[in-house]
Amino acid sequence: MQKLNLSQSLSQKLSPQQIQFIKLLQVPTAELDARIEEELEVNPALEEGKDEKEDPGQEEYEDSYDEDLGSDDRDLNLDDYLDDEYGGYKMQGDGNYNSDEEDREIPISSQASLHELLIQQLNYLKLDERQKIIGQQLIGSIENDGYIRRDLEAIINDLAFSQNIETDIDELEEILRKIQTFDPAGIASRNLQECLILQLERKEHPEDPTVQHALRIMHDCFEEFTKKHYSKIQRKCDLNEDEIKDAVNLITKLNPKPGGVSEGLVRTQYIIPDFILTNNSGKLEISLNSKNAPELRISRSYADMFDAYDKSDKKDKKLKETVTFVKQKLDAAKWFIDAIKQRQNTLLRTMEAILQYQKEFFLDGDETNLRPMILKDIAEKIDMDISTVSRVANSKSIQTEFGVYPLKYFFSEGIATDSGEDVSNREVKSVLQAMVDEEDKKRPLSDDKLVKMLNKKGYNIARRTVAKYREQLQIPVARLRKEL
Numbered sequence: 001m002q003k004l005n006l007s008q009s010l011s012q013k014l015s016p017q018q019i020q021f022i023k024l025l026q027v028p029t030a031e032l033d034a035r036i037e038e039e040l041e042v043n044p045a046l047e048e049g050k051d052e053k054e055d056p057g058q059e060e061y062e063d064s065y066d067e068d069l070g071s072d073d074r075d076l077n078l079d080d081y082l083d084d085e086y087g088g089y090k091m092q093g094d095g096n097y098n099s100d101e102e103d104r105e106i107p108i109s110s111q112a113s114l115h116e117l118l119i120q121q122l123n124y125l126k127l128d129e130r131q132k133i134i135g136q137q138l139i140g141s142i143e144n145d146g147y148i149r150r151d152l153e154a155i156i157n158d159l160a161f162s163q164n165i166e167t168d169i170d171e172l173e174e175i176l177r178k179i180q181t182f183d184p185a186g187i188a189s190r191n192l193q194e195c196l197i198l199q200l201e202r203k204e205h206p207e208d209p210t211v212q213h214a215l216r217i218m219h220d221c222f223e224e225f226t227k228k229h230y231s232k233i234q235r236k237c238d239l240n241e242d243e244i245k246d247a248v249n250l251i252t253k254l255n256p257k258p259g260g261v262s263e264g265l266v267r268t269q270y271i272i273p274d275f276i277l278t279n280n281s282g283k284l285e286i287s288l289n290s291k292n293a294p295e296l297r298i299s300r301s302y303a304d305m306f307d308a309y310d311k312s313d314k315k316d317k318k319l320k321e322t323v324t325f326v327k328q329k330l331d332a333a334k335w336f337i338d339a340i341k342q343r344q345n346t347l348l349r350t351m352e353a354i355l356q357y358q359k360e361f362f363l364d365g366d367e368t369n370l371r372p373m374i375l376k377d378i379a380e381k382i383d384m385d386i387s388t389v390s391r392v393a394n395s396k397s398i399q400t401e402f403g404v405y406p407l408k409y410f411f412s413e414g415i416a417t418d419s420g421e422d423v424s425n426r427e428v429k430s431v432l433q434a435m436v437d438e439e440d441k442k443r444p445l446s447d448d449k450l451v452k453m454l455n456k457k458g459y460n461i462a463r464r465t466v467a468k469y470r471e472q473l474q475i476p477v478a479r480l481r482k483e484l
Helices: 016-025 029-042 056-068 078-085 114-124 129-140 152-162 169-179 192-201 209-220 222-226 230-237 241-252 300-310 317-357 359-364 375-382 386-395 425-438 447-456 463-472
Strands: 046-048 275-280 283-288 296-298 397-400 403-406 414-416 422-424
Touching: 016 317, 016 386, 029 046, 046 317, 114 129, 129 152, 129 169, 152 169, 192 209, 192 241, 209 222, 209 230, 209 241, 222 230, 230 241, 275 317, 275 359, 283 317, 283 359, 296 300, 296 317, 300 317, 317 359, 317 375, 317 386, 375 386, 414 425, 422 425, 425 447, 425 463, 447 463
Parallel strands: 275 397
Antiparallel strands: 046 296, 275 283, 397 403, 414 422
């Protein structure tokens, strides 16, 4: 039997205006201009310039539209035209609210890439067409850091299937060795050991004893070198302490990532701060970057169309369709302007709350003055959702007299002290870094010793936490910090 049941349920659904605000909120200043230009192109009802007081035509079009259209026309369903008419709201990362984590690259310096530089050098060699194609395939397999990690057998297969060229390991290695003579030194290496050896072999004075000792260490004691087992190297290579020290110093000055030498491969990021902080004799003042406050207004000519409609024959079906289209564009323009204003307001409220919370840091720039602060603290202070604060913090930055900082820099967890107070983990990291910087490199401090020293300073911290902070600071373990 079929049964008919009634059930009630509660659900939340974001309105088009809310969705638009969320997307605009996470757009950084560097991309806001492009986003506004995009909207101006797709919506003729939106214009640049100051809004001349309150536009009376705007209210008139709303009132006359609702009064004059029939009930069927009055209750327009936005969902019917949202996808088509509001397609202009789509932006990079649309549909993914985590897009603020994407690597933003505006602009990128225009220079020759590593690949182009290597192809130029390949063309200087006297190779036949077949060898040149093999060389191009090898260069195409070089990764951004300058290494070829792809197996040579796989490259042979690629040449057979894509270029219809049959070759073998011997021929491939012969051309690879030619490419390994290119600049920068160490390029096209298959591993770190080969990379360092290639650079040592190209030293200006290869017969120098220090260079020869370094080459011997790389050939015979590479594993011991990576683990800093210098006593084993000394016995195996029959070198004295000074000879090992000179050789190790030479090796550590080599470039482990030769691909990074090519500036064309380095993506230069220019940070445009969203906020500017000024300190006027101890009084901190925050302002929005001017690019965050564009002058936008609703087109007067579009609003005037409703005056013409009011004086016309309202039974004209084509005219009704035109008015419906115009209203959609006017609504979209109004929503966009409101979303921009709401974005400005939210950015300022969030930054002012952070400023109050971390006032001591903003006065002197000393990171040990940073207080423990999490997203919830700011969300409660400005009475907004944590996700809203997160979108602001993850994609915005502030310019201070001490430098430009991303907002997420000011958020940190707390560590308890002997006095019962909580301090920012950034303060603990700063103290930890100072301890490592000041340690005796011949006898570097282990994590256990670092824990005891921090505990003596009043920081109640566990060994695993010290290890975590050390890794976040990119400080290697004690054994790898040891120097001769």
